[in-house]
Amino acid sequence: xxxxxxxxxxxxxxxxxxxxxxxxxxxxxxxxxxxxxxxxxxxxxxxxxxxxxxxxxxxxxxxxxxxxxxxxxxxxxxxxxxxxxxxxxxxxxxxxxxxxxxxxxxxxxxxxxxxxxxxxxxxxxxxxxxxxxxxxxxxxxxxxxxxxxxxxxxxxxxxxxxxxxxxxxxxxxxxxxxxxxxxxxxxxxxxxxxxxxxxxxxxxxxxxxxxxxxxxxxxxxxxxxxxxxxxxxxxxxxxxxxxxxxxxxxxxxxxxxxxxxxxxxxxxxxxxxxxxxxxxxxxxxxxxxxxxxxxxxxxxxxxxxxxxxxxxxxxxxxxxxxxxxxxxxxxxxxxxxxxxxxxxxxxxxxxxxxxxxxxxxxxxxxxxxxxxxxxxxxxxxxxxxxxxxxxxxxxxxxxxxxxxxxxxxxxxxxxxxxxxxxxxxxxxxxxxxxxxxxxxxxxxxxxxxxxxxxxxxxxxxxxxxxxxxxxxxxxxxxxxxxxxxxxxxxxxxxxxxxxxxxxxxxxxxxxxxxxxxxxxxxxxxxxxxxxx
Numbered sequence: 430x431x432x433x434x435x436x437x438x439x440x441x442x443x444x445x446x447x448x449x450x451x452x453x454x455x456x457x458x459x460x461x462x463x464x465x466x467x468x469x470x471x472x473x474x475x476x477x478x479x480x481x482x483x484x485x486x487x488x489x490x491x492x493x494x495x496x497x498x499x500x501x502x503x504x505x506x507x508x509x510x511x512x513x514x515x516x517x518x519x520x521x522x523x524x525x526x527x528x529x530x531x532x533x534x535x536x537x538x539x540x541x542x543x544x545x546x547x548x549x550x551x552x553x554x555x556x557x558x559x560x561x562x563x564x565x566x567x568x569x570x571x572x573x574x575x576x577x578x579x580x581x582x583x584x585x586x587x588x589x590x591x592x593x594x595x596x597x598x599x600x601x602x603x604x605x606x607x608x609x610x611x612x613x614x615x616x617x618x619x620x621x622x623x624x625x626x627x628x629x630x631x632x633x634x635x636x637x638x639x640x641x642x643x644x645x646x647x648x649x650x651x652x653x654x655x656x657x658x659x660x661x662x663x664x665x666x667x668x669x670x671x672x673x674x675x676x677x678x679x680x681x682x683x684x685x686x687x688x689x690x691x692x693x694x695x696x697x698x699x700x701x702x703x704x705x706x707x708x709x710x711x712x713x714x715x716x717x718x719x720x721x722x723x724x725x726x727x728x729x730x731x732x733x734x735x736x737x738x739x740x741x742x743x744x745x746x747x748x749x750x751x752x753x754x755x756x757x758x759x760x761x762x763x764x765x766x767x768x769x770x771x772x773x774x775x776x777x778x779x780x781x782x783x784x785x786x787x788x789x790x791x792x793x794x795x796x797x798x799x800x801x802x803x804x805x806x807x808x809x810x811x812x813x814x815x816x817x818x819x820x821x822x823x824x825x826x827x828x829x830x831x832x833x834x835x836x837x838x839x840x841x842x843x844x845x846x847x848x849x850x851x852x853x854x855x856x857x858x859x860x861x862x863x864x865x866x867x868x869x870x871x872x873x874x875x876x877x878x879x880x881x882x883x884x885x886x887x888x889x890x891x892x893x894x895x896x897x898x899x900x901x902x903x904x905x906x907x908x909x910x911x912x913x914x915x916x917x918x919x920x921x922x923x924x925x926x927x928x929x930x931x932x933x934x935x936x937x938x939x940x941x942x943x944x945x946x947x948x949x950x951x952x953x954x955x956x957x958x959x960x961x
Contacts, residue, residue, distance in 0.1 A: 432672040435585055439671075442586050443542070443550040450543020453536050457742065460753055461811045465777065471758040475790045483768045483788060483797045486518050494521050494794030508568040510734040520734045521793040522571060530737070531572055533754070537730055537741050541701075544743035545727070549620025549696045553613070554589040555629045568734045584668045588617035591669070596661035604647040607636045612647045614694045615678055618671040622700040625729065627711040628857070628947045630702060632925060634690070634718040641687040652682040671696075691723060704728035705818030707839060707949050710846075710857060731818045735800060736789045739816050749807070749815040752776060756792055761785040761804075764822075768799055779806045779814040786822050826862050826952050828871040829914050831905040833860075835950040841898035842949060848894070852877070857947055863919070863955035872916030873899075874955055878928045878947075888920045895920070931958050 460467075484490045498505045498521050509517040542550045579590040591597050591613065601609045610633060624630035637644045651658065651666075673695075681688060690697060700719060704712060704726065712726070730750055731738035736757055739750035752759040759776055764784040766772040779785060787800045801823050804816035824835040842858040852858065857878040864871035875895050895918040900907030909915040923931070932951075 431667060431670045432674060435668075435670050436672050438582065439549070439551050439585050442582065443548070446539050446550045447543050450539045450541075453540050454543060454743070457536075457540065457740075457753070460755075461742075461751065461813050464753065464813050467755070468758060468776065471756070471790070475758055475792070475796065477758060477790055477797065480770055481797050482770060483762075483773075483799050485768075485799050485801070490794070490796070490798060491519075493796050494519070497521055497792065497794035506571065508571055508734050518734070520568075522568070523793075526793065527571060529755075530568070530732075533732075533737055533740060538701075540743060541727060541741065545699075545725075547620065547699055549618075549698070551585065551617065551619040551696070552587050552589070552621045552623060553617065553619040554587070555610070555622070555624040555633065556589055556592055578665070581668055584665075588613055588619060588669050591665050594661075594665065596659060596665060599659075600647060600662065605643060607633055607640075607644050608647040611637060611644055611681075611693060612651065613669065614697075615648065615681060616666055616671065616674045617669040618674065618677075618694050618696045620696045620698060622697060623729075624700070624702045626947070627702040627704070627708050627715055630700065631711040631714045634715065638687040638718070641685075644687075645681050645684070648678050649682045652678050690719060697724070699725045699727060701727045702729055703731075705731060706820050707835065707947070710842075711947070731802070731804075731816075733800065733802070735795060735798065736791060738787055738789075738800070738802060738804075738818070742810055742815075744810070749810050750817055751810060751813045752787075752816060753813065758790040760788040760790075760797070762788060762799075764803060770797075776814050777812055779809075779816075781806050781808045784819060785816075787816075824948065824950055824952065826950060828862065828864065829909050831903060831909050831915065833873070833899065833903055833906055833950070835948065837899060837902040838949045840902055841895060844898050845891070845894065849891070859948060860950045861953070861955045861958075862951075865956060868916065870914060870916045873918050875918050875920050876928065877920065877922045878925055879922060888922075891920045892918045 484493075498507075501521075501523050504524065506522050507519040508522050509519055538552065541547065578584075578594050579587070583590055597609060597613075600612075604612075622630060655663070677693060677695075681693060700715070702708075702712075702715075705728070715726075728741075728748065730741045737754040738752065740753045742749040742751050742753075760773045761776065761779055762768065762772055762785060763774065764786065773788060774785070784803050784805050787802050787804060789798050789800060790796050801821055803819045803822045805819050807815045807817055809815055820835065825832050827833065838860050845858065846852045859876050859878065861874050861876060862871065863874045875892070877891075896910060899918070900910060906915065910917065
């Protein structure tokens with residue numbers, strides 16, 4: 430009876446979401462028409478002139494952010510970035526700005542449900558399962574921070590909101606995050622999964638199937654010894670309960686082999702995640718678990734800690750990405766052009782089929798900030814460019830002038846996966862520069878991050894092949910390697926936990942789903958990283 434009542438309420442919530450989606454779609458159409466006027470207004474407001482210089486993140490921009498923080502009447506906090514930089518950037522956020530970011534996601538999701546006719550709108554977000562003692566300073570952590578048990582109706586629509594509740598934290602410390610997520614998803618049976626970074630969803634699915642005994646341990650205890658769980662856990666389960674959840678829990682508890690997601694959460698038909706840049710290996714891995722004929726992937730709009738770059742637009746069965754944040758002035762620099770004001774173009778000047786880096790100004794201290802994010806212009810919607818994120822513009826490293834780039838490594842890794850099929854099964858490849866104190870020449874380490882534990886081709890063979898492939902893409906690398914000025918690639922195998930400890934430290938690993946990006950190349954040396 431409880432499951433029937435909860436699902437009936439979820440159905441009512443879905444109808445309300447669909448109605449709101451229509452209203453927000455009409456609102457976005459108005460924003461598209463007003464975009465040119467809004468951009469001119471923001472240019473005047475921020476005092477951007479033809480000679481205002483472009484800035485990368487450094488001392489001058491940090492001072493600008495500090496001045497902006499001093500002007501805020503609201504309490505200000507700083508969100509730290511992740512990604513390719515060795516030192517995290519600190520970006521200003523106020524309560525108003527955090528609320529605007531939340532509303533931007535709600536706007537996207539609600540319009541998505543209406544436009545794509547999503548039936549079960551109940552949403553499970555793969556946010557970090559960390560308690561108050563492990564709160565991070567990433568933007569996602571600030572957005573998802575919540576004390577106590579969320580309201581009943583919120584739990585029905587967004588079961589992930591129980592993550593921060595003390596009883597869930599206690600379960601997580603005993604059974605692990607994967608087991609707790611599987612328990613919540615089986616009981617709540619959400620229709621949509623959301624993961625900002627597809628690596629989070631990919632690793633969850635790999636761990637769920639790769640270590641079924643550990644992943645299903647909580648559900649086995651829940652079905653066989655429910656009386657051992659505290660009342661607050663039963664309270665959460667009752668709130669999340671859906672039709673058929675008891676039968677699904679029993680089936681999982683009695684299965685010695687891993688069950689697919691369509692058995693554990695049969696209502697799930699859609700997953701949303703970022704699909705730009707270097708995430709294809711993770712998307713391919715997700716598709717292995719969630720076949721495209723059963724599950725629909727909806728690409729996420731482009732959002733960084735620094736700014737909302739684009740938002741999704743749905744029309745005629747097509748999804749576009751438009752630079753429509755209300756308080757952001759957008760300017761663009763064609764690929765290959767120098768960072769000089771005279772080469773900047775407005776959104777209306779962009780041409781389909783070309784790549785542009787995005788330059789933004791906002792009221793929170795960013796002033797002609799060169800994001801270094803490269804977008805491909807596919808077309809336009811009523812004069813507003815349709816921009817799809819391609820890659821970081823300057824993700825490269827050089828010891829002796831070789832200028833090894835993420836794109837060169839991505840091509841080499843793709844060939845390696847084709848030649849060594851074992852590298853395609855739950856393994857992520859990345860490269861980190863290395864120059865040990867006792868080595869006369871530097872080299873690059875290629876890391877095989879393996880969440881499943883399958884067999885690995887011989888390390889020496891992989892290292893030799895890496896040198897050949899990188900040298901084929903980068904002549905300078907080949908020349909420096911052959912002359913002895915660069916050492917050969919060294920291959921290292923790490924578990925995801927060891928990799929995250931090395932890159933960010935054990936404490937940061939508690940919130941890695943919110944903060945960490947898997948990249949093909951990191952612009953920091955192996956020796957400077959945190960040691961586990």
